[in-house]
Amino acid sequence: MSADKVFHSRSEGIPSEGVKDQYADGKAARAWNKFIGDSHQRTQNYKDFLIGRLRRHGCERVLDTACGTGIDSMMLVEEGFKMVSIDASDKMLKHALKARWEKRKNHKYDEWIIEEANWETLPRDIQSFLPDSQFDAVICLGNSFAHLLDEYGDQRMQKMCLRNFAECLKPGGLLFIDHRNYDAMIEHGATPGHSIYYNCKYPVDIKTSVLVVRGKPELVALDYCIDGANDDDNERSDFRLCYYPHKLDTFTRMLDEAFDYRAKHQIFADFKPIDQVSVPGFYIHVMEKDSM
Template sequence: MSADQVFHSRSEGIPSEGVKDQYADGKAARTWNKFIGDSNERTQNYKDFLIGLLRKNGCKKILDTACGTGIDSMMLVNEGFKVVSVDASDKMLKHALKARWERRKDSKYDEWIIEEANWETLPRDIEAFLPNTQFDAVICLGNSFAHLLDEYGDQRMQKMCLRNFAKCLKPGGLLFIDHRNYDAIIDSGATPGHSIYYNCKYPVDIKTSVLVVGGKAQLVALDYCINDDANSEKSEFRLCYFPHKLDKFTAMLDEAFDNRAKHEIYADFKPMSAVPVPSFYIHVLEKA
């Protein structure tokens, strides 16, 4: 189901056939880049969690499958990892390419690869510019995977994309993937305005809409309002997501790895028992 069958988008760049690129008009991409800041504004908990597990498992070559403006990728490049960054949105990639150009005098950025790619054809897309390559780790973080909506009602596209992530991994490689706590969002009708990923310096208000069809939540729309009081600016945009419930998403991930992967789930980068109502669930799977 495409979001514009239900909601009238505020973004003229969203294509009529759905929301494959919700940043297509460039407006949300520009605002998002400002909203999340730079790699120095990533929370220490996030940095310690991701980089700690990557180093613990000897990961060196990383595929960022939802690089957006490139902030997470730059954080990894700065830490000495070899990073390949892909995204389906050329408007988001424009910011990543600009960031790489601005750092062209830093030798660490010479090997940072940035390309456009689609999750639905990911192994083939990567083969086109990096033949016979598999990765030590694949990351899809920041609630990115939930951008992919359930057009057919059986999550067939989500399942295919998760299998593609698994195909890109070496044996023993790690997949990092997350989603918001949609169980809590559906129950409460509210979304936390703060993020566990970045220290945003602007006040953020998020209005939440939940579409329920046949007794099941089918889509969540988040209307972001970001206030820059210093410049008397206010930015508004809407993003739509498929509301993954924890149990079903866990089972879908296990199936993508033929039920052979070691699968750990974290709540806001902490053990599940430590956070009663987390904002995010982070899944880490180790390919058999």
């Protein structure tokens, strides 16, 4: 189902096969930088969780499949990882490319690869600019995967994309992928308010709308309002993003299936053991691909 049939995503354009670019007008991309805040102010729990696991697993080469403005990739470049960063939105990539240019005197950024690519054709796209490549780790974080809606009603495209992520991993490699707590949104009609990724300095309000079709939640629209009244631009930013509401149990099964039920699968709640957080904002899945 297309988001535009029920909600206006406040964007136009399709950047590549099959994926709606909700950042195409540039407005959401600019506002997203404000929402993220200082690139050096990622939440410590997030940095410790991701970087710690990558290092303990001996990961060096990492594919960021939803790099957006480049914020997570830059964090990992600074930590010495060899990054390949892709996104389907050229408007978001412009921010990442600008960030790399601004860091051009820092040798750590010399090998940072930034390219446009699509999850639905991901292995082929990567082969076009980096032949015969597999990665120690693949990340798809910040609720990015939920941007891919269920056009056919059976999640076939989402399942295919998860398989593509698995294909890009070396044997024994790690996939980090997350989604918001849509179970709570569906039940209560509200988004858990705390952020586990960003330290935004502005007041942020998120209005939640859940579309239910024939008794089944089909889409969630989040209206972000970022009050920048005290900033230099004195601007209030409003933008809407539409997501597929992945339920925890269903998404867990899809991931296991994508790895042919042979991967080690761990689930965390806001980067903590799942039993330690009663109503998490996010669920984070870590898949370890079979080494055979």
